[in-house]
Amino acid sequence: MTLPLTYHVRNVFVRWRATLATVAGVALVVAVYVLVQSLAVGLEKSSRNTGDPRNVMIVRKGSTAESSSQVTREQLRLFKYWPQIARDEQDRPLASADVLVMLTRPRRGSEAEAHVLIRGVGAAGRALRPQVALVAGRWFVPGQREVVVSRRLAARIAAFDIGNTFKAAGRELAVVGWLEGQGSAFDSEVWMDGDEARRIFDREFYSSVLVRMRDERSAAAFLRRLEADKRLPLRGLRETDYYGAQTMTAVPIRILGGFLATAMSIGAVFAAMNTMYASVGARTREIGTLRVLGYRRRTILVSFLVEGGLLALLGGVLGCLLALPLHGYSTGTISLETFTETVFEFRLAPWLLAKGLAFSLLVGVAGSLLPALRAARLPVIAALQSV
Amino acid sequence: MADTPMVVIRNLSKVYRQGDLDVVALNRISLQIDSGEFLALMGPSGSGKSTLLHIIAGVDRPTGGECRVQGIEVTRLNESALADWRNQNVGFVFQSFNLIPVLTAYENVELPLLLTGLNRRRRRQQVNRALELVGLADRSRHLPRQLSGGQEQRVAIARALVTDPALIVADEPTGNLDSRSAHEALGILQSLSRQSGKTVILVTHDPKAAAFGTRTIHLEKGELT
Amino acid sequence: MSTGTFVLKNALRNKRRAGLCILSVAVSLFLFVTLLVALREITIPPEDVGAASRIIVRNKISLGTLLPARQRAVLERLPGVAAVTPFTWYGGKFRDEDATLFGQFAVDPLKLPVLLPEARVPPEQWAAFFKDRRACLVGKIVADQYHFQLGDRLPFTGTIWPCDLELRVAGIYEGTLDDRNVFFHHDYLNEAVGELNQVGTWWVKARSLDQMAEVVAEINHAFANTAAEVRAETERAFQMSMISMWGNIRILVRSICSVVVFTLVLVSASTMNMAVRERFRELAVLKALGFRRRQLFAFILAESFGLALAGALVGVGGAWFFYSHVSIARLTQGIFITFEVTPRILGQAWLIAVGLGIGASIAPAVAVARMSVVEGLKTLD
Numbered sequence: 001m002t003l004p005l006t007y008h009v010r011n012v013f014v015r016w017r018a019t020l021a022t023v024a025g026v027a028l029v030v031a032v033y034v035l036v037q038s039l040a041v042g043l044e045k046s047s048r049n050t051g052d053p054r055n056v057m058i059v060r061k062g063s064t065a066e067s068s069s070q071v072t073r074e075q076l077r078l079f080k081y082w083p084q085i086a087r088d089e090q091d092r093p094l095a096s097a098d099v100l101v102m103l104t105r106p107r108r109g110s111e112a113e114a115h116v117l118i119r120g121v122g123a124a125g126r127a128l129r130p131q132v133a134l135v136a137g138r139w140f141v142p143g144q145r146e147v148v149v150s151r152r153l154a155a156r157i158a159a160f161d162i163g164n165t166f167k168a169a170g171r172e173l174a175v176v177g178w179l180e181g182q183g184s185a186f187d188s189e190v191w192m193d194g195d196e197a198r199r200i201f202d203r204e205f206y207s208s209v210l211v212r213m214r215d216e217r218s219a220a221a222f223l224r225r226l227e228a229d230k231r232l233p234l235r236g237l238r239e240t241d242y243y244g245a246q247t248m249t250a251v252p253i254r255i256l257g258g259f260l261a262t263a264m265s266i267g268a269v270f271a272a273m274n275t276m277y278a279s280v281g282a283r284t285r286e287i288g289t290l291r292v293l294g295y296r297r298r299t300i301l302v303s304f305l306v307e308g309g310l311l312a313l314l315g316g317v318l319g320c321l322l323a324l325p326l327h328g329y330s331t332g333t334i335s336l337e338t339f340t341e342t343v344f345e346f347r348l349a350p351w352l353l354a355k356g357l358a359f360s361l362l363v364g365v366a367g368s369l370l371p372a373l374r375a376a377r378l379p380v381i382a383a384l385q386s387v
Numbered sequence: 388m389a390d391t392p393m394v395v396i397r398n399l400s401k402v403y404r405q406g407d408l409d410v411v412a413l414n415r416i417s418l419q420i421d422s423g424e425f426l427a428l429m430g431p432s433g434s435g436k437s438t439l440l441h442i443i444a445g446v447d448r449p450t451g452g453e454c455r456v457q458g459i460e461v462t463r464l465n466e467s468a469l470a471d472w473r474n475q476n477v478g479f480v481f482q483s484f485n486l487i488p489v490l491t492a493y494e495n496v497e498l499p500l501l502l503t504g505l506n507r508r509r510r511r512q513q514v515n516r517a518l519e520l521v522g523l524a525d526r527s528r529h530l531p532r533q534l535s536g537g538q539e540q541r542v543a544i545a546r547a548l549v550t551d552p553a554l555i556v557a558d559e560p561t562g563n564l565d566s567r568s569a570h571e572a573l574g575i576l577q578s579l580s581r582q583s584g585k586t587v588i589l590v591t592h593d594p595k596a597a598a599f600g601t602r603t604i605h606l607e608k609g610e611l612t
Numbered sequence: 613m614s615t616g617t618f619v620l621k622n623a624l625r626n627k628r629r630a631g632l633c634i635l636s637v638a639v640s641l642f643l644f645v646t647l648l649v650a651l652r653e654i655t656i657p658p659e660d661v662g663a664a665s666r667i668i669v670r671n672k673i674s675l676g677t678l679l680p681a682r683q684r685a686v687l688e689r690l691p692g693v694a695a696v697t698p699f700t701w702y703g704g705k706f707r708d709e710d711a712t713l714f715g716q717f718a719v720d721p722l723k724l725p726v727l728l729p730e731a732r733v734p735p736e737q738w739a740a741f742f743k744d745r746r747a748c749l750v751g752k753i754v755a756d757q758y759h760f761q762l763g764d765r766l767p768f769t770g771t772i773w774p775c776d777l778e779l780r781v782a783g784i785y786e787g788t789l790d791d792r793n794v795f796f797h798h799d800y801l802n803e804a805v806g807e808l809n810q811v812g813t814w815w816v817k818a819r820s821l822d823q824m825a826e827v828v829a830e831i832n833h834a835f836a837n838t839a840a841e842v843r844a845e846t847e848r849a850f851q852m853s854m855i856s857m858w859g860n861i862r863i864l865v866r867s868i869c870s871v872v873v874f875t876l877v878l879v880s881a882s883t884m885n886m887a888v889r890e891r892f893r894e895l896a897v898l899k900a901l902g903f904r905r906r907q908l909f910a911f912i913l914a915e916s917f918g919l920a921l922a923g924a925l926v927g928v929g930g931a932w933f934f935y936s937h938v939s940i941a942r943l944t945q946g947i948f949i950t951f952e953v954t955p956r957i958l959g960q961a962w963l964i965a966v967g968l969g970i971g972a973s974i975a976p977a978v979a980v981a982r983m984s985v986v987e988g989l990k991t992l993d
Contacts, residue, residue: 003498003501004494004501006490007487007490007494010489014489021878021879021881022879022882024875025878025882028874028878029875032872032875035868062774063774067676068703070774101673101674101676101677102674102675102676102677103674104672104673104675104853111856113853113856113857114857114859115674168673169677170837170841201673201677202839248711256865260868263643263646264872264875266639267636267640267643267875267879268875270632270635270639273632274629274632274633274882274883275886277628277629277632278886285483285485286485286488289487290498291446291470293473293479293498293499294470294472294473294475295474296467296470331859331860331864332859332860333858333860333861334858334859339675339857341859380446380447381441384485
């Protein structure tokens with residue numbers, strides 16, 4: 001026993017002047033909510049995008065990030081030729097001992113600074129990470145002071161164009177190419193020859209070692225053997241697991257999003273409440289008429305709830321549309337795992353938009369609850385006398 | 388026409404409290420209205436005629452006495468039962484039409500039928516019949532604001548009779564109409580009573596309107612005169 | 613009846629509407645103040661009393677690269693330098709916590725009182741801290757949070773350093789801007805790692821404030837063209853550099869703040885607009901009675917202002933009261949520390965309220981000016 005939907009829809013639109021501000025308010029609230037959450041989603045997606053299930057990463061026991069880990073050359077020699085590791089055509093193990101260095105660089109077009117992550121990759125480093133591709137220029141030549149930088153990082157950091165040189169640890173490094181990592185964590189890195197990096201930055205140790213496994217069974221065997229070997233204070237874990245756990249940076253963003261959504265929705269509920277009270281006030285006679293025709297209180301209650309929900313939902317749709325153009329827009333901040341600049345995108349996943357709409361609906365229903373109760377409680381006779 | 392009376396009222400009273408004062412709107416009224424009657428209820432403003440109509444139509448409650456409509460003690464029904472009863476047994480016509488502004492003429496007339504279990508086709512038949520009866524079949528897609536006052540009131544009458552109620556109550560239905568439109572509207576109510584056997588109660592202060600009825604009673608200061 | 617009581621009675625006639633209106637303005641302004649304070653705190657970090665004379669020396673490559681311990685002798689010989697201590701972030705996990713929210717720093721204990729003069733520690737606790745290689749000094753906030761007692765042993769697991777530590781609480785300090793750190797002997801770290809002979813950064817105290825720039829230049833010059841070039845800067849400059857690391861997030865937070873404020877102003881303005889529009893009928897009556905347009909404007913403006921300022925009183929006053937009586941540091945687990953509502957921010961919020969008062973009265977004022985008496989009497993909503 002409900003009123004036709006057209007009744008509610010038309011009522012929302014017929015008072016458009018009064019509801020415009022409310023709809024706009026809800027739209028902005030939803031837009032902010034969706035955008036902030038989309039940042040967190042983008043950050044997490046860039047972590048999840050990284051890693052190959054066939055790869056195993058080896059870091060020092062106890063270190064939480066690749067960049068703060070150390071693997072000595074002796075340790076590397078001990079496990080490098082284990083049979084579980086796949087080999088290339090020349091029968092060399094597919095292993096890349098990387099060295100990671102954090103470098104302070106000025107940002108492009110400003111005095112602000114950023115920490116940039118330099119990855120000195122081993123011989124098999126590129127083969128192990130096929131998602132990284134050169135998009136401009138050429139690859140670095142081993143033994144040369146040359147770097148290939150992420151194209152997206154180059155857009156944010158000074159002197160990262162091809163042909164530029166910059167100083168690091170007293171040496172000049174030349175940018176010879178741009179790479180792209182298909183939305184992975186490598187899109188926030190600068191790559192160079194591993195041995196050259198160790199020479200320039202005076203590093204005795206490697207940071208981490210990435211190895212390709214022969215197959216699924218050998219991966220499990222390899223991890224067991226590494227864990228059991230007393231000589232090696234190292235920890236092996238699948239590359240996908242390593243990156244999957246790097247989600248700390250998204251936490252404060254999620255908290256910010258939650259705080260803003262809560263605070264702003266209070267304001268939006270007030271707005272919806274006000275609009276709906278005005279609507280009830282203006283339609284007192286109409287409510288009375290419906291009651292005279294035989295409509296029950298409950299129907300009137302539901303009717304106003306539906307109307308408030310529709311109103312807010314309209315705002316929600318508008319808010320999602322407002323946020324949509326930023327989908328895929330890339331931005332950057334300091335990662336709380338590596339403490340270096342990390343580049344990521346706004347990602348407006350469909351489920352996020354759905355959440356935004358549900359959120360707006362909630363605001364609408366919460367805001368219209370009291371006015372709807374008031375409408376339902378109006379005595380029929382009073383409603384008829386109000387002219 | 389029929390043997391059982393439509394409305395039987397005994398010692399009906401209604402007292403409002405206005406601040407510290409008790410205002411007597413109806414003072415122990417007794418009245419009987421037969422089926423098929425077209426009763427005109429006249430009196431000056433504040434005489435209690437609208438209150439009497441509201442009690443009969445089940446939108447207001449008396450403070451004393453009885454009011455039986457078709458043998459049912461209306462005053463004892465609870466809110467929800469009363470709502471259902473109104474929907475099935477009473478058609479209401481207001482002075483200011485009270486059409487829903489966002490709904491078309493057709494949808495306004497259809498409104499009471501949504502509460503019945505009728506399917507879409509049956510509803511369409513009944514709505515169209517009601518609109519034809521008031522001569523507005525060609526205006527069914529118009530919104531209230533696109534209609535003249537007389538047309539609006541005729542839509543309201545169509546809405547009152549679409550459920551085929553035994554009782555139609557009209558509270559100053561011609562108050563906001565010019566004389567030609569008023570004549571038309573009253574003519575429709577008259578034919579409903581004469582041809583369809585409906586009981587019509589008309590509240591008015593206009594003797595010309597009252598002349599359409601089969602009987603006229605006068606109310607003054609809450610009492611029949 | 614005076615005009616004032618007339619306005620007041622009018623504004624309070626629909627108490628629910630007036631209440632909603634005041635509340636929505638109050639919520640908006642509360643949020644506005646909160647965001648401004650938060651933004652100020654992440655943009656301009658609070659300054660420590662002792663910070664002015666401190667210089668921080670880090671590796672030119674980045675904070676992530678260590679400095680050789682032998683640099684200390686060179687630093688101490690520079691004429692403008694009063695004291696030097698290594699300052700190395702240990703960054704361990706406390707007990708079995710997933711994430712430890714307080715920092716642990718390895719320092720030269722004897723130099724700490726000179727470099728951190730604002731820290732208040734009882735003399736016998738200083739002495740205990742100096743004496744024991746494994747002793748540590750704990751900030752009061754952390755000590756209270758974990759209920760540390762003197763003599764407690766605190767186990768840490770190294771995440772950056774390949775060594776675990778066990779520290780003994782020798783003293784509790786307070787009085788610094790952020791009493792949430794643990795200081796311990798650099799010698800202990802050195803020993804645990806095994807001949808580290810490297811430090812994270814150096815903390816240097818200049819002899820006088822006027823010499824700061826000179827000393828910074830001296831230090832940078834002293835290590836130019838060596839294997840470990842350094843970057844020295846005042847603690848303030850260091851903080852600003854750290855903040856710039858946040859990159860776009862700051863711009864993002866700022867633009868979100870603007871959108872938030874805009875939204876809330878919009879919503880409040882529409883609420884007030886409705887409250888005032890409700891008066892149309894009365895205003896029409898007043899017009900019929902012979903009131904001038906100017907007087908009607910005054911009524912509208914007075915009501916609009918009254919609502920906005922009442923909202924500001926609740927919202928801004930509430931924010932000021934809340935943030936000056938509640939420990940934000942504890943509430944946000946140390947993300948925000950002082951959360952000071954400055955007079956400037958208060959002023960900005962009141963300005964917004966005044967703007968809201970004026971802004972919300974424009975549309976009704978225009979409408980009233982155009983309205984004919986008959987039309988106004990017919991207005992229903």
